[in-house]
Amino acid sequence: MFFIPGFVISIATFPGVILHEAAHLFFCKVNKLAVFDVCYFRLGNPAGYVVHETTNDFKKAFMVGMGPFFVNSLFCIVFCSAAFMPAWELEVADPLAYFFYWLGLSIGMHAFPSTQDMQEIWKLMPGEARKFNLLAIISYPIVSLVFVLNLARVVWADLGYGIAIGILAPLAVFHWLV
Amino acid sequence: MLVLTGQPICLPCAEAKASDAKAGGYNLEFARIIDPTVCGLCKTDYGSSELSVIGGTPVCGNCAKGLYERPYPGWLKLAMAGLLVLLAGSLWRGVPYFKAGQHLVLAERAMDRKDYKTASAQFAEVLKVSPKAQKVLLLGGKANLMSGDVRGAQKFLKQRETYDSNGLFIEVSRMWNRALNAYEKAEQAQKLAESHQDEEAAHLMREASNEYPQSQDLAVSALSLEEGLAFNRKDYDAFLRLSQAFRDREPDNPMAIGGVASALACKYAVTGDQQYRTQAEQMLEKARVQAQSPEAKAAVEEYAERIRYRLESRVIIDKPEYDRRFRQEGKR
Numbered sequence: 191m192f193f194i195p196g197f198v199i200s201i202a203t204f205p206g207v208i209l210h211e212a213a214h215l216f217f218c219k220v221n222k223l224a225v226f227d228v229c230y231f232r233l234g235n236p237a238g239y240v241v242h243e244t245t246n247d248f249k250k251a252f253m254v255g256m257g258p259f260f261v262n263s264l265f266c267i268v269f270c271s272a273a274f275m276p277a278w279e280l281e282v283a284d285p286l287a288y289f290f291y292w293l294g295l296s297i298g299m300h301a302f303p304s305t306q307d308m309q310e311i312w313k314l315m316p317g318e319a320r321k322f323n324l325l326a327i328i329s330y331p332i333v334s335l336v337f338v339l340n341l342a343r344v345v346w347a348d349l350g351y352g353i354a355i356g357i358l359a360p361l362a363v364f365h366w367l368v
Numbered sequence: 369m370l371v372l373t374g375q376p377i378c379l380p381c382a383e384a385k386a387s388d389a390k391a392g393g394y395n396l397e398f399a400r401i402i403d404p405t406v407c408g409l410c411k412t413d414y415g416s417s418e419l420s421v422i423g424g425t426p427v428c429g430n431c432a433k434g435l436y437e438r439p440y441p442g443w444l445k446l447a448m449a450g451l452l453v454l455l456a457g458s459l460w461r462g463v464p465y466f467k468a469g470q471h472l473v474l475a476e477r478a479m480d481r482k483d484y485k486t487a488s489a490q491f492a493e494v495l496k497v498s499p500k501a502q503k504v505l506l507l508g509g510k511a512n513l514m515s516g517d518v519r520g521a522q523k524f525l526k527q528r529e530t531y532d533s534n535g536l537f538i539e540v541s542r543m544w545n546r547a548l549n550a551y552e553k554a555e556q557a558q559k560l561a562e563s564h565q566d567e568e569a570a571h572l573m574r575e576a577s578n579e580y581p582q583s584q585d586l587a588v589s590a591l592s593l594e595e596g597l598a599f600n601r602k603d604y605d606a607f608l609r610l611s612q613a614f615r616d617r618e619p620d621n622p623m624a625i626g627g628v629a630s631a632l633a634c635k636y637a638v639t640g641d642q643q644y645r646t647q648a649e650q651m652l653e654k655a656r657v658q659a660q661s662p663e664a665k666a667a668v669e670e671y672a673e674r675i676r677y678r679l680e681s682r683v684i685i686d687k688p689e690y691d692r693r694f695r696q697e698g699k700r
Contacts, residue, residue, distance in 0.1 A: 208444065212440065212444060215438065215440070218438075219436070219437070219438070222436060223436075224422045224423055224427075224432070224435035224436055225435055225436075225438045226423060226425075226435065228438065230441075230444065242423075243422055243423040243435075244423065268455065269451075269455060271459070272455055272458040272459050272462055273458075275462065275465040275466055275468070275469045276462065276465045276498075279469055279472060279501075279503075280465060280468055280469065280472070280494070280497060280498035280501050280504070281498060281500065281501040281502065281503070281504075282465065282497070282498050282501075286454075286458050286461070287458075287462075290455070290458060293451070364466075364469060364473070365473055368469075368470050368473040368474065
């Protein structure tokens with residue numbers, strides 16, 4: 191396992207950071223939460239952020255916190271769909287395919303919510319689960335998994351996730367469709 | 369304004385007190401006084417009207433609108449629109465790739481069910497889009513080798529000069545080398561047969577066929593030579609069994625059917641059992657029906673004449689002897 195400084199990874203995969211923050215902003219707007227500041231990309235830690243109003247509504251907190259995970263995953267699959275066949279299966283040297291591969295994997299790599307993103311969910315989840323909020327109950331495994339994957343970023347779990355959904359998912363869907 | 373232990377304090381005084389405290393080795397905790405009538409964002413003082421608090425900050429109506437309706441920057445919208453257009457174009461341009469991918473999936477499924485001819489045809493379609501893909505070339509080569517078509521395999525494998533070594537490459541290389549080795553042996557066996565070393569030829573051809581059992585040609589050649597041997601040593605049971613095995617492999621081949629007719633005629637000649645004669649005649653008729661080309665018809669006519677002689681006379685002679693006795697004009 192080799193170490194690459196975080197800012198280098200951020201630069202190399204900046205579209206993922208931008209989309210992640212744009213997704214946060216989108217879900218803040220959808221849920222009518224005030225947004226005080228947005229940074230789509232910068233050379234620093236974190237590479238991007240959205241400062242927004244906190245909420246006690248679990249559904250809103252879940253959507254804002256986990257939204258980028260689903261949006262980035264979806265866009266990763268969509269962009270990689272244009273690339274996985276020529277670049278992965280057919281070994282065709284198509285620059286456009288490689289561009290979409292980079293774009294898709296960059297986006298997939300930044301799908302995981304950060305620990306800050308999950309703080310509100312984490313805070314509200316136990317109380318909501320006790321009230322038998324179904325979303326809170328099903329959030330437990332999702333949030334736990336994302337939490338573990340977030341920790342596993344040091345062993346390139348984010349890249350692994352990008353490859354898994356960017357290559358294996360389109361491949362599986364294609365096999366299923368044929 | 370800030371507050372320290374319940375007393376208001378201005379910012380310069382707070383900074384002075386904080387540095388004194390730091391020098392004295394302790395810290396002071398200041399809190400910001402929030403005036404609910406002053407907008408925390410635009411700093412407008414609304415007199416006695418209290419503003420709504422958003423995220424702990426009093427915010428006026430004008431500023432609140434901006435907080436809830438923060439627009440996406442133009443560059444972001446433009447970039448996203450551009451990428452989506454590019455994506456649509458790429459997907460449209462990628463239609464041949466998806467079609468090739470479909471052929472690839474169908475080829476792999478055909479390989480799984482051991483339908484190598486279908487697999488080979490599907491892999492050939494993939495090659496039109498991806499002529500250098502190692503996996504496609506190796507699997508296409510393998511499909512052809514498994515269906516006994518060495519030339520077909522060569523068409524795939526020669527598309528690349530070099531291959532990366534992996535499990536599939538090693539597997540196909542071994543199959544390819546085995547097939548080539550078998551064909552070399554077959555060539556030697558052919559030479560031995562031409563020099564009338566029938567036993568050695570049949571043995572070597574059987575070895576070649578065993579080495580590359582997928583080859584129909586080698587199996588048929590081995591059976592053909594073994595049939596000849598059985599006939600020469602007058603082992604007509606073996607001759608019949610081998611000719612039937614040949615016919616089973618190529619049920620539409622008039623020569624294979626004729627071989628069975630010949631063996632049945634031999635059995636009739638030595639046993640006199642009418643059943644063999646009837647079957648031999650049925651086989652001759654079947655061979656006549658199966659012969660479509662002028663060459664095949666001529667061949668059937670040639671051996672039918674000899675087999676009928678065998679059935680009429682119950683005398684077993686080979687072709688050279690028959691030609692010597694009855695075909696004065698020599699070769700027909």
